[in-house]
Amino acid sequence: MKKLSMKFVTTNDDITTLTINEVxxxxxxxxxxxxxxxxxxxxxxxxxxxxxxxxxSAKVIDVTEAEVAIA
Structure with missing residues (x-):
C-alpha cells in the first residue's frame, strides 16, 4: 500500500500535514x-x-504490513 503525505504552510507559518491512504x-x-x-x-x-x-513538500510512502500472531 502507498500513502501520499503532503505538507503545507499555513497563514500562521505553521506546517500541517495531510495524508491520503492507498494512492x-x-x-x-x-x-x-x-x-x-x-x-x-x-x-x-x-x-x-x-x-x-x-x-x-510531498512524498509517497510505501507501507508494508505483516500480520502478527497473537498467542
Missing part, C-alpha cells in the same frame, strides 16, 4: 502538485494554524 501506484509528480494547488486554491481544509497557503 495509485502510478501517481505522478504533476498529479500531486495539481492536487496540492487545488487544495490551496479551493481552501478546502483549515487547521489550527490557519488556512493552507503554500506547498512545502
Amino acid at each position: 495509485r501506484e502510478d501517481i505522478t509528480d504533476e498529479e500531486v502538485n495539481s492536487l496540492m494547488e487545488g487544495i490551496i486554491t479551493q481552501n478546502v481544509f483549515y487547521s489550527s494554524g490557519g488556512s493552507l497557503v503554500k506547498k512545502k
Whole structure:
C-alpha cells in the first residue's frame, strides 16, 4: 500500500500535514502538485494554524504490513 503525505504552510507559518491512504501506484509528480494547488486554491481544509497557503513538500510512502500472531 502507498500513502501520499503532503505538507503545507499555513497563514500562521505553521506546517500541517495531510495524508491520503492507498494512492495509485502510478501517481505522478504533476498529479500531486495539481492536487496540492487545488487544495490551496479551493481552501478546502483549515487547521489550527490557519488556512493552507503554500506547498512545502510531498512524498509517497510505501507501507508494508505483516500480520502478527497473537498467542
